[in-house]
Amino acid sequence: MKRIGVLTSGGDAPGMNAAIRAVVRKGIFHDIEVYGVIGGYAGLMKGKIEKLELGSVGDIIHRGGTFLYSARSEEFKTKEGQQKGIEQLKKFGIDGLVVIGGDGSYRGAKALTEQGFPCVGVPGTIDNDIPGTEFTIGFDTALNTVIDAIDKIRDTASSHERTFVVEVMGRNAGDIALWAGLAGGAETILIPEDHYDMTDIANRLKKGHERGKKHSIIVVAEGVVSGYEFAKQLKEETDFDTRVTVLGHVQRGGSPTAFDRVLASRLGARAVELLIEGKGGRAVGMEKNQLVDYDIIEALGKEHTLDMNLYKLSQELSI
Template sequence: MKRIGVLTSGGDAPGMNAAVRAIARKGIYHGLEVFGVHQGYSGLIEGHIEKLEAGSVGDIIQRGGTILQSARCPEFKTLEGQQKGIEQLKKHGIEALVVIGGDGSYQGAKKLTEHGYPCIGVPGTIDNDIPGTDFTIGFDTALNTVLDAIDKIRDTASSHERTFIIEVMGRNAGDIALWSGLAGGAESIIIPEENFDMNDIVQRLNQGSERGKKHSIIIVAEGVMSGTAFAEKLGKVSNYDTRVSVLGHIQRGGSPTAFDRVLASRLGARAVELLLEGKGGRAVGIENNKLVDHDILEILGKPHNIDNSMYKLSKELSI
């Protein structure tokens, strides 16, 4: 193998640049030519491809977002779109592709693999919803962004004696809500993986009020409902003065944490190692702080699970 490519696809995540840097420099170190594909699968179809040098990825490890840019590409879901992408790879002599992204990005890599084109998937998404890895690139940074917001909102919630409902991202996964809620001392955490009883939430708020508590924080994962919808439901069964904060895309931005930079560097380098070993159709990850890789054709069929003990603990500590 002489030439490999790398692209970032789907929603951007802090640490993607660190992964691109690791893939480029690991490849160059081992004598490979590395090409960056701009605008994800859309750019692949259009042939927006350039050769990366060691200097091309200098001074990016600390930057959020992705220097390769990203885009949604419905066309790549079609056979014709996939064939166009493969033709571009052949045109540039690129023999394998590293795809950094989430579930949708993995689906594209899976299709290329099924067509006999070797791909390695690197989990890059703040949602932390990719099977086969304990953590995805960007999750830790997003988590700390949310936690910072919770701490600040709690200050004003305390000052005005209000209940704040904070809507966080995560798509159909509750990891951001669960981890930030536990770390931020939220009174209730609403996630897709666990059913909730509004009457139980009101009872918990009442218990806090009875012992003199004047404010509360409720974290709602977007995969359940919007913060506004939750506030309306809560208002129908209680008289608590609520305010809603939707953190939105602020969760995707910012300089990646040390954890995400190291994770991205390790996963990106491992992806190149697999290609050098002649292995394609794999998805890299980290489990129990050990690098692992799985068959990308199998990984997408597995469910994403949360740590139920963390959810139980959050309820025990928020009495």
């Protein structure tokens, strides 16, 4: 490996800049030239590639988002689009590529790998839904953003004796909802991995009201139902004064936490090591606080699993 590339793709996540920084500085430490792809796979096909120096990644470890920008590309899903990308990589003399992103980004890296171009995937998504790693870059920061919002909403819910429905991101994974709901003391948590019974939820809220509880927080993962639709259903079962807060993209922004900065640094550096070792077609992750790597093609064949014991605990503590 004499030259490697790095790109960010899909939804941005706090800590992506820290991962890019790690890739660039780890590469330069090993006398490897590092090139940044601007604008994800769409930028790759257009040849928007720039050489990165040590100074290129100075003062970015604390910044949210990605300074390489990100974009989604339907064209890159085609064989023709992928060949365009490979041609651009060869044009710049790049021998391997580090791809930072989520499920869609991994699929792009998998496609390049299958066509003989070595890629290493680094999990960067707030959804925490990538198989093979306990945590993805950005999850911890998004989680703390949600918890901060829930804490503030609880003050208002208490003051006005209301039930608040908080809709959070996560696509088809309930990690953000579960962890934030448990940490924020939510009375009810709705996740895609389990069905919900509106009558049961309503009865539990009524029981709490009868024992003097004046307010409640319900956390809803976007992959289950919209917060407004759930509030409508709840209104049909109860007469509680209910308000809805959809946190939206605020969850994807902000300065990354210390955890995400360290996680991103470790994963980004390990990705470079794998390319140096000649191991393309891999993805990096963290299991039991230890770095791991696995076949990126096999990883995409697995399903992300939620810790259902944590979900059970949240139900036990919300009585």
